[in-house]
Amino acid sequence: MGIVHGQEMVLNIGPQHPSTHGVLRLQVRTDGEIISEIKPFIGYLHRCFEKHSENVTYEQVIPFTDRCDYLASMANNFGYVVAMEELMDIKVPERVEFIRVIMGELQRIASHLLALGVYGLDVGAFTPFLHMFRDRERILDIFEMTCGARLLYNYMWVGGLSHDLPVGFMDVTYNFLDYFEPKIGEFNNLLSHNKIFVERTADVGVLPPDVAISYGVSGPNLRASGVKWDIRKDEPYSIYDRFDFDVPIGEGIKGSVGDCWDRYYVRMLEMIESVKILRQALSQIPKDGDVHQTIPKKIRPPKGSIYKRTETPRGDLGYYIVSDGSPVPYRVKMRSPAFTALSVLGEIANGWMMSDVIAILGSLDIVLGEIDR
Amino acid sequence: MTVDWIFEWLNGLFTTLSGNAFFLIIAILVPCLALFGFITVYAFVVIYMELKVSSFIQDKVGPMGQGVGLHAGKWGVLQPVADALKLLTKEDIIPESADRPLFIMAPFMIFIGAFIGFIALPFGEYIIITDLNIGIFYILAVGSFSVIALILAGWASNNKWSLYGGMRSAAQIVSYEIPAGLSIVVVIMLSSTLSMQGIVKYQEGGIFNWIIFTNPFAFVAFFIYFISAMAETNRTPFDIPEAESELVGGFHTEYSGMRFAFFFLSEYANMFVVSGVAATGFLGGWQSPIPGYFNTPLWGIFWMLSKTMFLVFMMIWMRWTFPRLRVDQLMNVCWKVLLPISLVNIFGVGIWTLVFG
Numbered sequence: 001m002g003i004v005h006g007q008e009m010v011l012n013i014g015p016q017h018p019s020t021h022g023v024l025r026l027q028v029r030t031d032g033e034i035i036s037e038i039k040p041f042i043g044y045l046h047r048c049f050e051k052h053s054e055n056v057t058y059e060q061v062i063p064f065t066d067r068c069d070y071l072a073s074m075a076n077n078f079g080y081v082v083a084m085e086e087l088m089d090i091k092v093p094e095r096v097e098f099i100r101v102i103m104g105e106l107q108r109i110a111s112h113l114l115a116l117g118v119y120g121l122d123v124g125a126f127t128p129f130l131h132m133f134r135d136r137e138r139i140l141d142i143f144e145m146t147c148g149a150r151l152l153y154n155y156m157w158v159g160g161l162s163h164d165l166p167v168g169f170m171d172v173t174y175n176f177l178d179y180f181e182p183k184i185g186e187f188n189n190l191l192s193h194n195k196i197f198v199e200r201t202a203d204v205g206v207l208p209p210d211v212a213i214s215y216g217v218s219g220p221n222l223r224a225s226g227v228k229w230d231i232r233k234d235e236p237y238s239i240y241d242r243f244d245f246d247v248p249i250g251e252g253i254k255g256s257v258g259d260c261w262d263r264y265y266v267r268m269l270e271m272i273e274s275v276k277i278l279r280q281a282l283s284q285i286p287k288d289g290d291v292h293q294t295i296p297k298k299i300r301p302p303k304g305s306i307y308k309r310t311e312t313p314r315g316d317l318g319y320y321i322v323s324d325g326s327p328v329p330y331r332v333k334m335r336s337p338a339f340t341a342l343s344v345l346g347e348i349a350n351g352w353m354m355s356d357v358i359a360i361l362g363s364l365d366i367v368l369g370e371i372d373r
Numbered sequence: 374m375t376v377d378w379i380f381e382w383l384n385g386l387f388t389t390l391s392g393n394a395f396f397l398i399i400a401i402l403v404p405c406l407a408l409f410g411f412i413t414v415y416a417f418v419v420i421y422m423e424l425k426v427s428s429f430i431q432d433k434v435g436p437m438g439q440g441v442g443l444h445a446g447k448w449g450v451l452q453p454v455a456d457a458l459k460l461l462t463k464e465d466i467i468p469e470s471a472d473r474p475l476f477i478m479a480p481f482m483i484f485i486g487a488f489i490g491f492i493a494l495p496f497g498e499y500i501i502i503t504d505l506n507i508g509i510f511y512i513l514a515v516g517s518f519s520v521i522a523l524i525l526a527g528w529a530s531n532n533k534w535s536l537y538g539g540m541r542s543a544a545q546i547v548s549y550e551i552p553a554g555l556s557i558v559v560v561i562m563l564s565s566t567l568s569m570q571g572i573v574k575y576q577e578g579g580i581f582n583w584i585i586f587t588n589p590f591a592f593v594a595f596f597i598y599f600i601s602a603m604a605e606t607n608r609t610p611f612d613i614p615e616a617e618s619e620l621v622g623g624f625h626t627e628y629s630g631m632r633f634a635f636f637f638l639s640e641y642a643n644m645f646v647v648s649g650v651a652a653t654g655f656l657g658g659w660q661s662p663i664p665g666y667f668n669t670p671l672w673g674i675f676w677m678l679s680k681t682m683f684l685v686f687m688m689i690w691m692r693w694t695f696p697r698l699r700v701d702q703l704m705n706v707c708w709k710v711l712l713p714i715s716l717v718n719i720f721g722v723g724i725w726t727l728v729f730g
Contacts, residue, residue: 009533011533019619120696121618123696124610124612124618124696124697125696125697126427126693127431127693127694131432134432194695194696196695196696196697196698197696199698199699200696200697200698200699200702353699353700353701354537354620354700355697355699356699358619
């Protein structure tokens with residue numbers, strides 16, 4: 001008897017599929033359950049962010065940045081305004097800086113909660129998803145209380161903020177932190193150390209550090225591979241150099257360094273660090289200060305260009321802004337961390353099974369709004 | 374022995390037409406219709422249970438009837454009815470490229486597979502549709518009937534996801550039959566009968582005479598059977614044939630409306646059958662846990678239903694707690710863990726019976 005040769009089948013995962021995290025199409029070549037080739041096709045959510053930006057004024061770009069990574073809008077605002085302020089040489093008041101850090105870290109927790117919850121869903125656990133959504137909801141309530149919006153905030157403006165903190169913000173946020181910290185242990189018991197979950201994710205889709213660096217992968221995905229690189233620490237922007245926090249990296253506790261479980265668990269640890277930063281920021285924030293004080297009347301940056309990167313929940317988000325001296329940007333380019341994370345998929349997911357490809361894709365935590373822009 | 378009983382009763386009533394084949398048909402139809410009614414009511418109960426249990430696990434309230442107008446009753450008890458009505462009134466879509474006859478046949482076949490398993494389940498000393506002398510063997514045999522239907526559904530849909538689902542379910546159910554069957558062998562060895570009533574009667578005399586507590590090997594066998602049964606009914610953590618996040622819907626991706634409802638219904642019916650077998654084989658069936666008390670036929674129904682529903686509840690609980698296994702891990706669990714343990718179990722029970730029996 002010879003070996004039975006099967007025919008390879010080309011299968012399209014997406015653009016409408018429960019776990020492509022948006023409208024992504026993966027064209028995979030399969031032999032039974034084994035995947036031999038993956039080709040991601042993107043562009044289903046392309047909304048011409050960069051081209052649009054060339055036709056609106058600088059302040060009108062901010063709502064567009066909201067809509068890129070719609071799960072971490074605050075962080076996207078943050079990156080853009082930090083870049084603009086450096087270009088225009090604006091020094092914002094202390095209070096504004098603190099509020100920005102508070103919002104950025106709350107957003108990081110919200111984004112990671114969603115990423116981890118949805119990852120649970122990808123490997124078939126429904127309950128952690130709803131538990132994490134319940135807690136994310138409380139952060140969205142805080143955002144709603146602050147700026148009226150729950151998803152797309154347009155909160156950080158060039159030189160300031162749209163609103164000051166509302167009355168009672170401190171109590172609500174402290175309450176949330178007190179409530180949230182023990183929940184992380186609960187999530188670990190429910191999902192992180194679950195035998196089946198570990199079986200599904202440990203040693204699966206290992207991303208070696210050299211591959212991660214050569215592809216330009218950043219953020220939690222890079223740190224899970226054991227590279228200690230966090231813009232907040234290594235190239236501090238805003239006032240991140242004043243806070244005491246660790247940069248968690250993947251240690252291969254359950255499998256090898258850089259596997260899906262590490263990518264998952266690094267996010268869990270980062271939430272703990274964010275809580276640390278939040279507690280420090282909340283206790284040190286100056287009592288008074290006008291958040292509109294340094295907002296320029298007319299935004300006309302001098303001729304020149306700037307590239308500034310910040311650490312969003314998904315990684316290293318860079319804005320390249322070219323100004324020709326007019327109120328309209330000449331060019332706005334966004335370097336998206338999710339795009340590089342997706343580009344590494346073909347490298348690490350080849351040869352794995354159907355279910356693993358979904359698990360690997362989920363562990364990279366991509367947002368199609370940011371990939372396609 | 375309801376079929377026999379109705380047949381005798383009809384013969385006695387119309388002595389002139391005694392032995393008519395028509396009577397036999399009636400005698401078969403009546404219990405089957407009653408059974409169908411029971412499955413429907415049970416499905417409503419268990420769907421409501423699934424909704425509420427999952428909601429409480431997930432820290433939400435689940436279906437609640439609030440406000441005036443058309444709503445799902447107090448505490449949402451009418452939600453399953455609303456769901457059923459929705460599925461009934463939905464458009465029935467058959468994809469153009471599907472294999473029409475097979476596509477239509479599959480939901481009925483899977484339901485038949487679940488339905489005929491009920492026939493040999495005893496609910497009391499006299500409440501059983503037919504007490505086959507090979508009852509437990511029969512249930513195991515017809516339980517695998519659903520594999521054909523699942524492959525059929527997967528193939529006939531002419532959809533790559535459905536095909537994946539169908540093929541996965543074939544591999545899964547066929548392999549998990551083996552540890553399930555071998556665990557049942559333990560029961561058969563102890564009770565030395567294949568008849569369901571015989572097995573229940575063997576466990577007479579209170580909770581400590583139930584097979585699960587008679588010896589440690591039977592205790593292990595119960596859990597192996599229960600795990601395998603969960604895999605056979607495609608419940609999480611073994612729901613890889615459906616695997617919503619991977620295969621969209623697996624074998625039922627292309628099914629909608631009532632045809633989908635049949636898949637749904639037979640999944641729940643299957644859960645009842647496998648839990649019923651576990652309750653009968655290991656937990657004393659309709660026997661009361663306290664010897665001499667609560668032994669009337671009505672209590673018998675209560676014991677059987679409560680034991681079965683407890684196991685169904687366990688399945689629901691696990692579904693909403695665990696992630697899903699991967700297809701090769703599923704096979705590893707079956708062939709490398711459950712199968713050797715159940716083989717050892719058979720030897721163990723044999724030796725135990727020789728030494729202590």
